[in-house]
Amino acid sequence: MTILDKIIVETRKTIAHDKANRPESDLESAIAGLPPCRDFHAALACGGLVQLIAEVKRASPSAGLIRDDFNPVQIAEQYVTAGAACISVLTDEPFFKGSLDYLRDVRRAVDVPLLRKDFIVDRYQLLQAREAGADCALLIAECLSADELVKLHDEAVAMGLQTLIELFEPSNLDAVLATGTPLVGINNRDLKTFHTDIEHTIRMRELIPGDRLVVGESGIRTHDDLIRLGKAGVKAVLVGESLMRKPDIEQATRELLGDNR
Numbered sequence: 717m718t719i720l721d722k723i724i725v726e727t728r729k730t731i732a733h734d735k736a737n738r739p740e741s742d743l744e745s746a747i748a749g750l751p752p753c754r755d756f757h758a759a760l761a762c763g764g765l766v767q768l769i770a771e772v773k774r775a776s777p778s779a780g781l782i783r784d785d786f787n788p789v790q791i792a793e794q795y796v797t798a799g800a801a802c803i804s805v806l807t808d809e810p811f812f813k814g815s816l817d818y819l820r821d822v823r824r825a826v827d828v829p830l831l832r833k834d835f836i837v838d839r840y841q842l843l844q845a846r847e848a849g850a851d852c853a854l855l856i857a858e859c860l861s862a863d864e865l866v867k868l869h870d871e872a873v874a875m876g877l878q879t880l881i882e883l884f885e886p887s888n889l890d891a892v893l894a895t896g897t898p899l900v901g902i903n904n905r906d907l908k909t910f911h912t913d914i915e916h917t918i919r920m921r922e923l924i925p926g927d928r929l930v931v932g933e934s935g936i937r938t939h940d941d942l943i944r945l946g947k948a949g950v951k952a953v954l955v956g957e958s959l960m961r962k963p964d965i966e967q968a969t970r971e972l973l974g975d976n977r
């Protein structure tokens with residue numbers, strides 16, 4: 717069993733537990749009265765050379781605990797002050813020490829579009845995302861069949877959410893493109909081995925039609941990395957660990973972006 721398989725097993729347990737506490741119909745009514753989502757795609761499509769989705773990430777299976785003094789609201793505020801276009805909030809609890817409450821708290825504190833970063837396999841999680849204030853939901857091609865990808869993408873859109881669909885395996889590209897999502901993420905981390913290589917995004921970029929906005933994800937550390945990806949046609953980057961490890965997150969975010977504003 718790979719780590720990804722283990723995460724999905726736990727995720728399904730969490731969903732069953734959450735559904736028992738709060739029925740789907742309850743979430744449906746809760747989202748009915750919400751204002752429309754912010755435009756995640758537009759925030760990345762405009763402005764400078766490469767836009768930043770900065771991630772609130774407390775821990776990960778590969779890195780363990782990334783940061784001791786963890787205050788999601790303060791971190792998100794620092795990201796935004798330093799120029800992040802969007803914020804990603806990890807909500808998986810067992811493996812990433814995240815929480816839907818972090819997403820809620822960040823929603824109250826900042827005005828930029830937010831991504832729910834989790835292992836989404838069920839419509840219920842999309843409802844939770846929308847209710848907690850997300851504007852976009854991550855879908856991972858390695859966790860879902862081609863049919864499930866289409867179904868969850870359509871369900872997300874019906875709720876007013878956008879989707880960022882991520883893949884690592886080149887063989888999943890057709891399934892991702894077939895959903896019609898305008899936002900395609902290339903994960904540089906092989907979730908089976910945790911190894912990251914930013915060349916992976918650069919190679920995969922060439923295979924993706926120009927009408928999709930490509931997000932380079934994982935293992936991005938420096939301004940040079942960002943520039944290299946930008947030159948290869950990558951419009952946005954998703955960065956967590958390298959920023960979360962720095963004592964001064966705001967300063968680190970400025971350094972990553974450089975004069976790329």
Ligand SMILES: O=P(O)(O)OC[C@@H](O)[C@@H](O)c1c[nH]c2ccccc12
Nearest residue numbers: 903933934935936954955956957958
């Ligand atoms: O912390 P990094 O290496 O900067 O990576 C951020 C983000 O790409 C990573 O957290 C991620 C990408 N896809 C995921 C899917 C699930 C959990 C986590 C992820």
